[in-house]
Amino acid sequence: MDYLPLFFDLKTKPCLVVGGGTIATRKARLLAKAGACISVVAPDAQDELAQLVKSSGGQLHTQDYSSALIGQSVLVISATDIESVNRQVSEDCHARQIPVNVVDSPALCSVITPAIVDRSPLIIAASSGGESPVLARRVRTQLESTFPASYGRLAKFASRFRDAVKSRFSDGEQRRRFWESVLGGTIAEQVLAGSESEAEIALQKRITAGDVADRGEVYLVGAGPGDPDLLTFKALRLMQQAEVVLYDRLVSEPILEMVRRDADRIYVGKRRSEHTMPQEQINQLLLRLAQEGKRVLRLKGGDPFIFGRGGEEIDLLAAHQIPFQVVPGITAASGCSAYAGIPLTHRDYSSSVRFITGHLKNGEVNFDWQEFVADHQTLVFYMGLVGLEQICTKMIEFGKPADTPVALVERGTLPTQVVHTGTLASMPMKVKNTEIHAPTLLIIGGVVALHKSLGWFKR
The missing domain is CATH 3.40.1010.10 (Tetrapyrrole methylase, N-terminal domain)
Structure with missing residues (x-):
């Protein structure tokens, strides 16, 4: 392990940022989130950075860097594009044993800033030790998708009951099992879903009953x-x-x-x-x-x-x-049509869309076909492969033009997706002469004509 991960309490503590540009502003935002008192030294500072300094109670020094400005800082971040300045800041901080971070220069750092997933009070940090910041950010993105924003609310909720749980369960193993059950069960889901009052009542009951296990x-x-x-x-x-x-x-x-x-x-x-x-x-x-x-x-x-x-x-x-x-x-209609480049509605072709089950009952598809032949609508038949011939025949019989565009999307959204296009008149024969694998989705309407221009791109 090249670095020991630590979390610093910076509330109201003096921190110095050297530099006044975009990267310095980005670092100052992090310090502001942690509640630090931010001072900045730079000949010129961005407006947002100056505002962060003011709102944190720090000072803005519109001058070149001087080691005297380090003062009582508990953390210094150097974010300039001048290598000599960055090196001097590093040397000054190392001499005073003050933690220093020099952006994009791991060799000059005594501390590094990780990629952060903020679910306060839950904080998750990922770092590549400065070797590959882009990779660390990718890891953060994956973590962002795993831990919803409401996890912070869950952490705060649980903290309110720590003393009560400790009093009820004197055994450490019991407490661990209790919290694992709570945080992985129904009560946690209620908190994450926004039903915190219900979760509080349920948790109080479980604490009172000494119930370690959760219900199904x-x-x-x-x-x-x-x-x-x-x-x-x-x-x-x-x-x-x-x-x-x-x-x-x-x-x-x-x-x-x-x-x-x-x-x-x-x-x-x-x-x-x-x-x-x-x-x-x-x-x-x-x-x-x-x-x-x-x-x-x-x-x-x-x-x-x-x-x-x-x-x-x-x-x-x-x-x-x-x-x-x-x-x-x-739903399949939305996903398959999007991946096929077929918008379900379009101002020039369709102002409404119907989702219809294509399942056969007693070998027949029985619908009020007259409703389906109106202009400016898109019809989407789920599981319509078996009944496709009857669907096309009935649509023509009830007055839908035989040249109405039709698409059969095979294995939609998967890498093996295939889009078969034709018309009400031609599609039944085309399907008979083609090996097609379920699942499939049948789309009928003028919007299908857009597949030729919108469905060309690779995924």
């Missing part, structure tokens, strides 16, 4: 159309803390790999005419696992409330007073 909960999470980069922060967080995962066939393998490693996985997928587990049995399984005290993730392709039968699953949970959370996902 279900997370109904939309996994989106396939590309793991389309997951929400909240979805990823819940995926990482679930103990049991029920997933369907529309959940891509890269997304499944992001689930907590030691979680039990149960496949409950469905194919046409092949139900691995009937929906009623899935509902009962969710209920049973939650009643056993498990944190259960129901991971569904797309959005759980758009042709995902999510409403049926939470009906049973609500009836048995099982806590649950619903996390929306990017």
Whole structure:
């Protein structure tokens, strides 16, 4: 380990910044966040930097650097573009044993500033020891996506109950298990979701009862159309803390790999005419696992409330007073159309869009077809591959022009995505003569014509 990570309390303490440009201003912002009293020495300073000095109670010295200005500083940052000045600042600080950071010059530093994820009072710092600042910033970006902004609120919430928990659980191991259960369970989720008053009541009850274990909960999470980069922060967080995962066939393998490693996985997928587990049995399984005290993730392709039968699953949970959370996902219509370069609405082509299930019932697709043939609308059929021929035929029969553009998006948003285009008249024969793999999405309307100009780029 080249450096020992430490966190300094700089509240009201004098800190000196040498330099008045953009980088100096950036460093001063960090010091201001930490509550430092900032002084700056530079012949000329940016307006924002001067304001930071004033608001912190420090002094602005519009002159060249002089070692006398170090004074009682507890930290000095040199951020000039003059190498001789930076070197002199470093030497002066080392002679006085004052921590010094010289921007982009690790050899002149006694301390370095890391890339910071600020979830105060939770602070996360990443550093490459000055070897690769860009890499450290990339790590910070990844951490930003892992820890939501509300983690700071959770840390403050937990701190209010430390003394009460310590009094209730004299054994250190019990306290550890209690806090692990709280911070990884329902109470923490309530705080993160903004229901802090409910969380406070629940935590008080658990402290009073001396209850170390948490109760079960279900997370109904939309996994989106396939590309793991389309997951929400909240979805990823819940995926990482679930103990049991029920997933369907529309959940891509890269997304499944992001689930907590030691979680039990149960496949409950469905194919046409092949139900691995009937929906009623899935509902009962969710209920049973939650009643056993498990944190259960129901991971569904797309959005759980758009042709995902999510409403049926939470009906049973609500009836048995099982806590649950619903996390929306990017539905296939939105994700696949965007990746195909087909806007679902466009001022010149479509002012409305319909989402329609293309599932056959008794071998037929039964709709009020007259509603579908109106101009200036986009129709999106989910799971429409099997019924495609009937859909196209009926649309033409009820008056939709035979040359209306049609797109069939195959494995949308994945690296293997293929977009097949044609018209209501030509698409059935095109599909018959082409090997196509589910999942697919059928888009009908004038907006499909834009695929040629908007869908060319590589991802």
